[in-house]
Amino acid sequence: MTAGAEISGLHKSYRLNDRTVPVLVGLDLVQRDGITVVVGPSGCGKTTLLRLVAGMERADAGVVRVRGTGRIGMVFQEPRLMPWLTAAQNVALGQRRGRCDTTALLALTGLAGFEDALPHQLSGGMQHRVALARALANGPSLILMDEPFAALDEQTREGMQDHLLEVQRTTGMNVLFVTHSLDEALYLGDRIVVLRGGRIAADHTVTRSSGRRTREPDDALARVIRTTTQREEP
Ligand SMILES: Nc1ncnc2c1ncn2[C@@H]1O[C@H](COP(=O)(O)OP(=O)(O)O)[C@@H](O)[C@H]1O
Ligand SMILES: [Mg+2]
Incomplete structure (x- = not known):
């Protein structure tokens, strides 16, 4: 559609x-x-x-x-991640109902293996990829x-x-x-x-x-x- x-x-x-x-x-x-x-x-x-x-x-x-x-998913100029949450937990914030596969979404944006990293442990580009994965979380x-x-x-x-x-x-x-x-x-x-x-x-x-x-x-x-x-x- x-x-x-x-x-x-x-x-x-x-x-x-x-x-x-x-x-x-x-x-x-x-x-x-x-x-x-x-x-x-x-x-x-x-x-x-x-x-x-x-x-x-x-x-x-x-x-x-x-x-x-x-x-709708939204991505802004700044990643706007929660600093105290891991990459996977930040992605999960994007879902409204049900459950999303945060591991698969992070893999899709090139962040396989970084599920448990905190935002400050990621480069600027990686933080943006988390933001993109979060925008995808609600399908x-x-x-x-x-x-x-x-x-x-x-x-x-x-x-x-x-x-x-x-x-x-x-x-x-x-x-x-x-x-x-x-x-x-x-x-x-x-x-x-x-x-x-x-x-x-x-x-x-x-x-x-x-x-x-x-x-x-x-x-x-x-x-x-x-x-x-x-x-x-x-
Ligand atoms: N909440 C607001 N109150 C008053 N003026 C605003 C507000 N938001 C945006 N504007 C004005 O509306 C115009 C368009 O802003 P914006 O949509 O942010 O432009 P762009 O994203 O293309 O730079 C600008 O002149 C801006 O100052
Ligand atoms: Mg603008």
Whole structure:
């Protein structure tokens, strides 16, 4: 079953002192299978969009539906692990009902043998893999990721991107991935949407001629996306 967010006419503004700051102004997006990447500059509303999809925030108007099981996993920029719990216990926090196989989930994210490690005994990248395993614990049909690798060094970030691709291939779950890095978007995305001016300003399906991902992305597509992201507001 296709799972993912189905968003129409989404409006959200915040009150700041006595001003109303519009953030999303009639955003429409119907997610398709695979990894959908949302790019846009800082402050354009990417986190707001994910929070609305996750139900952590209420929209002023519009509809957000999550097709599939409706179960959502979330990964943030910081791993947000409980420092006094082991890797396996942290993963178990992600389950809502029933029991998940924490050992299998940690193996899936490349952490076999680290079940009993405490967060401070793990590197930054490993802590992020625990966070990813925790997001998978509830059997989600959709994973929301908010600039999850932005704080990591380049090598660790690239490793995490490959872990994510592997997990996505294995589980078949769909991902809504937010980043401000165009390189990351081009490497991960099956589809790249540009959030600008409070709505989706551009929507690109990524076709890879070789069928494989490379870190030398399609320059033409990169140029087009850069233009849409950086164009002056009217
Ligand atoms: N709780 C809040 N109260 C007031 N303004 C907010 C709140 N959350 C976000 N904003 C504002 O909404 C805009 C979008 O924020 P955000 O969604 O975090 O952007 P992004 O994730 O793309 O950097 C920013 O101008 C931010 O200051
Ligand atoms: Mg943000």
